[in-house]
Amino acid sequence: MFKFPHEYQLDTESPIYTTFPAHYNSAPIACRFSRPEDKGKVESAIKYVKNDFLKNFRGSDYDALVCELKVWNKEVCNKRVHGTTRKIPETVFNGIDKQALAALSLRRYQVMDLSTLKVSHMAQSVIVIITILSRKSLLYKSQVLQGEVKYECKLSYSNQY
Structure with missing residues (x-):
């Protein structure tokens, strides 16, 4: 079963960013626009994928990329000690974050x-x-x-x- 957070951080007024989470009974927490320090470490994740995974990817097609990314995410990304929190992401997710998620509505968005x-x-x-x-x-x-x-x-x- 898929789950969704009760709250999320938002820095845009686009209708899709408010209606989609509202459909799943989630509420926004306002962030200042273009201020990454308000959003925690979310924006650094793209940099991490680009510098760690994509730089070392040697495949030639999209299917290989998706397959290797899933393996990298499971075996490398989520098992490493996080640079800022000094915790293992998989352990934190399974111990705290997963329990805080709400079950998704059966009505699709x-x-x-x-x-x-x-x-x-x-x-x-x-x-x-x-x-x-x-x-x-x-x-x-x-x-x-x-x-x-x-x-x-x-x-x-x-x-x-």
């Missing part, structure tokens, strides 16, 4: 609603307005004229997360 696609005709041109909403908050809006290609991408859509 809906990530996107691609429900609005408005097409209107004007003389020889066709104007297409694409609107992407998430939990009724606007994520993207664009106008595409006939013959114009703004973005070529494959959109995979799932109404559950």
Whole structure:
């Protein structure tokens, strides 16, 4: 069973960062924007992965990367003595952190609603307005004229997360 923290630190006002945790009954603790000292050591984790794992990765494809990253995370990252806390992350998680997590709701969080696609005709041109909403908050809006290609991408859509 997956679990979620009761509280989390937040430094952005993006709707997705408030609606997703709220769905799982979690509450934000405000941080000052662009102030890493307010967020503990979370932002240093990326640096650690880049400097320790990626620097030594010798694979050639994505599948190998994912496989080796899982092994590195389990056998190296979570078993080392943490530089700041002087504790082993796996031991701390299993002893304290894991018990503090709340069980996730069985209702899945809906990530996107691609429900609005408005097409209107004007003389020889066709104007297409694409609107992407998430939990009724606007994520993207664009106008595409006939013959114009703004973005070529494959959109995979799932109404559950």
